[in-house]
Amino acid sequence: MDKLPRLKDIRPFVSTRNACKLCAPLGASVALKGIEGCVPVIHGSQGCATYIRRYMISHYKEPVDIASSNFSEETTIFGGAQNLREALGNVIGQYKPKAVGVATTCLSETIGEDVFHQLAEVRKQTAGEDWPELFTVSTPSYQGTHMDGFHATVLEIVKHFVKDDEKAADRLNIFPGFVSPADIRQLKEIISDYGIKPILIPDFSDALDNPLWDKYYRVPEGGTPLDEICKAGGAVASIELGLFTKVANGGKESGLMHSAASWLESEHNVKNYKSLMPIGVNSSDDFFDNLTRVTGVEMPEKYMKQRGRLLDAYADGHKYVFGKKAVVYGEEDLVLGLCSFLDEIGVEVVIAGTGAYSGRLEEELKKACPNHGENMKVLGDSDFERISDESHKIKPDIIIGNSKGYYIARELKIPIVRVGFPIHDRVGGQRINHLGYAGTQELFDKVVNALLEYKQENSPVGFKYM
Ligand code: SF4
Structure with a gap:
């Protein structure tokens, strides 16, 4: 009879040790910081927001305010609608934002919070008051990485703000992905040199890399202007950097995978030019070729x-x-x-x-x-x-x-x-x-x-x- 394997010889299952990915609402928070006047609210426990703040402050060396609906044991059992209502009231009262993006967490998703309807209720209760734009994105970390959180948020931003708009030949959408503030500044310079004003979604080149302040700004300057995002449906084209940008998309398109750029292509007929992140000569050539294709301008x-x-x-x-x-x-x-x-x-x-x-x-x-x-x-x-x-x-x-x-x-x-x-x-x-x-x-x-x-x-x- 074959010798049975000894238990110690079977490689045991071990949980993730030192993950090579980050949490989905962290990606959402970075994207939200790239929208003008937007404050992220993390719908879950205080620890999630603290972890995200700690990571972002340590990397960007900037003050990073991220609000939390601050779940307790009681909230976990009875639901977080009231907490969210209070969090929104506090954020709007203190920060006077133009928009608030609510990102869900493992906890709020696990207990089945319906944030979309909670926000609809808040809008009903505050109808007629001067409240900012409210939207939500589903970002449970057990369903994806920070990149899924990032791309899901960009998709929700576009879906929330984009209106039908007339095509304009001088409008070009750029979806840069989770790159550095310096990368975003460079992309803006390159595209301006092609004689076109880009709509970068998101643009955290200022909010996450500020000049020295002489006073504290609760909501940092910069970010993609909301009225520019509204016009993204009228752009002549989109240029999307990265091949792994599509996320499962809820709502009426449940089951479909979309990125913000692919959604604009299918819903607003904005052609999407997709390429690798332009690192190296070959990939950069592809990116610059796309710019020439869209603008008709040869490489400067x-x-x-x-x-x-x-x-x-x-x-x-x-x-x-x-x-x-x-x-x-x-x-x-x-x-x-x-x-x-x-x-x-x-x-x-x-x-x-x-x-x-x-x-x-x-x-x-x-x-x-x-x-x-x-x-x-x-x-x-x-x-x-x-x-x-x-x-x-x-x-x-x-x-x-x-x-x-x-x-x-x-x-x-x-x-x-x-x-x-x-x-x-x-x-x-x-x-x-x-x-x-x-x-x-x-x-x-x-x-x-x-x-x-x-x-x-x-x-x-x-x-x-x-
Ligand atoms: S509990 Fe989930 S959402 Fe919160 S920090 Fe951990 S991985 Fe992120």
Whole structure:
């Protein structure tokens, strides 16, 4: 008789350890901060809002006010409608917002709160009063990551505000995704250079990266103006960055998957030009080609020169990066963009890890990484423990991702290049440029210099010239 396996030899199921994803209402809060005069309310317990505030303040180094409906044991049993009513009254009284976005949490979703109808009741009770726009988005974290929360919120914002509007040839929607404030500023500059004023949804380039204040603003300046969002249905086109932007969509379209841009395409006939996040020359070319297609304007000389300088830098730095092995982790769209960039500079991505699971990342990586995509180990629905275990087996030269992976780099004694969100152990996370030729240039220099610095520090003789 075959020997029965011993219990200790069967790998036990373990819960997620050090998640490689964040909470869905956190993504919602970032998106809401990019809407002019909008205050996020987290419908759930105080701890959810505190965690989100702590993460955002630590990364953006800005004051981040996020309200909570503050569930207690009693609320959990009898429902949170009254708490939400009070929270809205407090927020509207103290902050005088133009809009309030209510994001649900694991707790409020689990007890079945119908926030849509709770807000309808509030609107009825306050009819005739000067109340701001109220809307809600369903963001239970057990159904998705911060990216699902982010994209679901952008979709709800568009659905709530967009009205039928006449087409206007000078209007272009940009859906940048969860990029940095510096990325958003750069996108605005690029598109303005094509002679068109973009509607960026959301635009948190000011609200999450303010100049120094001489007085405290309860609601920071900046954000996409509400009247601009209303006109997004009349835009000549949308440009959407990222391939993993669709979320399950409730209401009348229940069961359908939509992103804000795909919804505008199906409901308002606004053509959507979708591409990878423009990191690297190939993906940036696609983005700039889309701009030319939409505007009819050829790439301005400024960007031709940026592209040329980037190619020159690739030639200069090629010998220091070629053949190096990298571990990349984070959100699916960021991982895809980074891997595409690394593949074109000759770095072999040996592990691509993410806490999300669309089931499509591996397929997209193979398409975007013609040199090394076939051999890449793709870890979907993973945590940092798993990424760390696999990294120890492969012994990479560098890791690239947010600061939560720092311990892997420390254990393996290899350099880490910090990108994306969150970056808790450095300043300037909000000012990292990831996109376009200029952003890629910064990333390329960082990757090359991290490898050079490592080599120099570990050289037995040291050197000051290469
Ligand atoms: S309970 Fe859910 S919504 Fe609240 S912080 Fe945790 S994961 Fe996020």
